[in-house]
Amino acid sequence: MDAFELLVEAHRPAMKAVLAKLVQLLEAHNVRYVIGGANALSLYVRPRMTVDVDAFVDPTRKADIDKLLAAEFEVVKIGGFHSKFKHADVEIDILYAGASAEDFALANARDAVILGTKLKAPSPEALLWLYLVSDQEQNFVDALNLLRSNPGLDRGLVRRQLQRHQPDLLPKLEKMLHTAQQAVPSYDESRAKR
Numbered sequence: 479m480d481a482f483e484l485l486v487e488a489h490r491p492a493m494k495a496v497l498a499k500l501v502q503l504l505e506a507h508n509v510r511y512v513i514g515g516a517n518a519l520s521l522y523v524r525p526r527m528t529v530d531v532d533a534f535v536d537p538t539r540k541a542d543i544d545k546l547l548a549a550e551f552e553v554v555k556i557g558g559f560h561s562k563f564k565h566a567d568v569e570i571d572i573l574y575a576g577a578s579a580e581d582f583a584l585a586n587a588r589d590a591v592i593l594g595t596k597l598k599a600p601s602p603e604a605l606l607w608l609y610l611v612s613d614q615e616q617n618f619v620d621a622l623n624l625l626r627s628n629p630g631l632d633r634g635l636v637r638r639q640l641q642r643h644q645p646d647l648l649p650k651l652e653k654m655l656h657t658a659q660q661a662v663p664s665y666d667e668s669r670a671k672r
Contacts, residue, residue, distance in 0.1 A: 482525035492566035578643035
């Protein structure tokens with residue numbers, strides 16, 4: 479068992495089965511997807527706990543996917559670009575791609591194994607871009623950890639994609655790159671600043 483699997487087993491044991499079932503359903507119906515969020519992040523950095531499974535999927539199959547998942551999981555909500563399902567204590571966020579970052583993630587999917595399930599995951603560059611478009615503070619922290627843990631991450635590729643598709647995010651990328659180069663304060667140092 480890897481560190482992420484141990485963490486999930488201790489706090490959200492149903493997540494392993496939910497992820498496996500979701501992937502099996504998507505693959506059985508030939509749906510293009512990537513598993514994102516903290517599940518994907520666990521491939522590249524020291525894992526953190528999560529309460530859900532995030533999947534970016536091909537938007538051309540939205541109606542079919544919503545119907546398929548509604549037959550297998552509890553429906554929390556069906557939205558235009560985001561549907562949410564639930565099984566046991568695990569939420570499943572289905573994000574219908576269509577924005578540049580999401581399309582890039584689907585186009586640059588790679589084979590991976592998370593919680594014992596073979597699946598498609600975003601490249602670290604795609605995951606960084608997905609975090610850049612987010613306004614959630616946790617995603618900024620996750621992006622910093624991704625940058626610090628992956629010196630081989632192709633920052634130039636991300637920069638070029640942003641220049642082409644979302645130039646308004648370039649300052650956020652530069653701030654993130656600068657912050658990632660700073661020394662990480664120890665626990666005692668961070669407590670002393672409070």
